[in-house]
Amino acid sequence: MKTIDTEEISVPDSIADLARAVLIHGPVSRGELAEQLGLSLPTLTRLSRALIDRGILYEVDDLSQNTTGRPTKPLDVRPEAGYYMGVKLTGDQAIGVLTDIKANELVRLEANFMDRRVSTVHRILVKLYQDLIEKAHYASEVKALGISIGGYVHQDGTIGYASFLGWENVDLAGPLSEELGIPVYIENDIVAVAGAEHWFGLGRGHTDFSVITVGAGLGYGLVRRDRVVNTQDARLGIGTHIILDADGPTCSEGYKGCATELLTTPALLEQATAHFGHTVSFDELVTLFKEGDTFARNIFFRAGRALGRLIALVSSLALVDTFVLAGEAIELFRSTEDVVWEEINRDRKVEFTPLTILVDEGNFVAWARGAAAVAIQSSFDRLLVA
Numbered sequence: 079m080k081t082i083d084t085e086e087i088s089v090p091d092s093i094a095d096l097a098r099a100v101l102i103h104g105p106v107s108r109g110e111l112a113e114q115l116g117l118s119l120p121t122l123t124r125l126s127r128a129l130i131d132r133g134i135l136y137e138v139d140d141l142s143q144n145t146t147g148r149p150t151k152p153l154d155v156r157p158e159a160g161y162y163m164g165v166k167l168t169g170d171q172a173i174g175v176l177t178d179i180k181a182n183e184l185v186r187l188e189a190n191f192m193d194r195r196v197s198t199v200h201r202i203l204v205k206l207y208q209d210l211i212e213k214a215h216y217a218s219e220v221k222a223l224g225i226s227i228g229g230y231v232h233q234d235g236t237i238g239y240a241s242f243l244g245w246e247n248v249d250l251a252g253p254l255s256e257e258l259g260i261p262v263y264i265e266n267d268i269v270a271v272a273g274a275e276h277w278f279g280l281g282r283g284h285t286d287f288s289v290i291t292v293g294a295g296l297g298y299g300l301v302r303r304d305r306v307v308n309t310q311d312a313r314l315g316i317g318t319h320i321i322l323d324a325d326g327p328t329c330s331e332g333y334k335g336c337a338t339e340l341l342t343t344p345a346l347l348e349q350a351t352a353h354f355g356h357t358v359s360f361d362e363l364v365t366l367f368k369e370g371d372t373f374a375r376n377i378f379f380r381a382g383r384a385l386g387r388l389i390a391l392v393s394s395l396a397l398v399d400t401f402v403l404a405g406e407a408i409e410l411f412r413s414t415e416d417v418v419w420e421e422i423n424r425d426r427k428v429e430f431t432p433l434t435i436l437v438d439e440g441n442f443v444a445w446a447r448g449a450a451a452v453a454i455q456s457s458f459d460r461l462l463v464a
């Protein structure tokens with residue numbers, strides 16, 4: 079992630095922690111917050127007063143009463159405390175969303191492009207930014223822009239490589255931030271989705287979980303002790319060639335039965351095309367599966383077993399018991415859920431914690447929301463000093 083503006087931001091930890099806790103868990107009572115943050119109730123009330131005065135928090139009218147008989151007035155973040163933009167950038171498309179501070183999508187626009195030169199994509203992103211603001215006329219002040227890409231992003235926010243764009247060592251955030259006059263943050267897409275699930279999605283309230291995405295690629299993210307694991311390796315897409323089926327087909331890099339070959343749509347469609355003798359889309363493959371086609375059923379159930387093994391493996395090695403599944407090919411899980419669970423439970427002893435699988439129904443557009451979440455998370459502290 080890249081902060082363009084390098085001025086020192088200093089917000090007392092307790093204020094920042096409180097604002098963050100309310101953003102993630104709100105509406106939430108002062109009592110719960112005090113306990114969660116280890117603060118006394120008077121301290122918490124004093125800190126929240128400061129944030130209410132600055133229009134960041136507000137008291138929700140709650141008709142339920144606490145034990146003293148008074149209304150509890152839980153705290154929440156004012157959705158209009160800030161507006162943010164997120165863009166999911168692929169090899170031929172930029173999907174942009176404008177959200178409120180809780181990453182709720184307000185408007186969405188897409189821009190397609192053929193020319194992948196950095197200067198062209200830069201222009202397209204500036205136009206997308208302007209068009210989104212115009213469409214959301216009531217949200218003219220955008221605090222920050224987040225961009226997620228399926229590629230390797232250095233810690234400083236420069237793009238190491240994004241193969242589908244044909245880019246290597248590109249600084250997109252710097253010039254964009256200069257032109258737009260707001261901070262721009264770039265993040266690897268799976269790290270972005272893990273962060274979005276953690277703060278605003280199915281991972282809310284979970285301190286430890288793994289995110290697995292199935293689609294054009296296979297994504298693996300980890301949240302540990304309430305933080306997204308955001309190391310260099312986490313941004314590299316490791317584990318994509320883990321062997322999950324010793325009898326499976328061989329991938330383009332020579333691994334037999336690897337995760338990529340068994341679980342990603344390009345690999346499955348290539349296998350289907352070779353079998354049927356003509357190109358097949360993923361939706362067509364789903365239809366064939368539902369109609370009982372033997373080949374489609376075989377590759378779906380093989381994918382289900384592979385997914386079950388992958389989840390069991392992650393659970394055993396990373397010691398997490400909660401999973402968020404997402405991605406365009408989530409139908410692979412839905413269609414074969416029994417088989418997935420059969421594989422998960424194969425090696426798990428009865429003493430093991432039962433696993434929880436949460437399925438994010440969001441489609442590809444959810445990735446743009448993930449990018450907006452990056453902008454919110456990266457720039458949230460700036461809002462508190464503004």
Ligand SMILES: [Zn+2]
Pocket residue numbers: 318319329330331332333336337338339
């Ligand atoms: Zn492979």
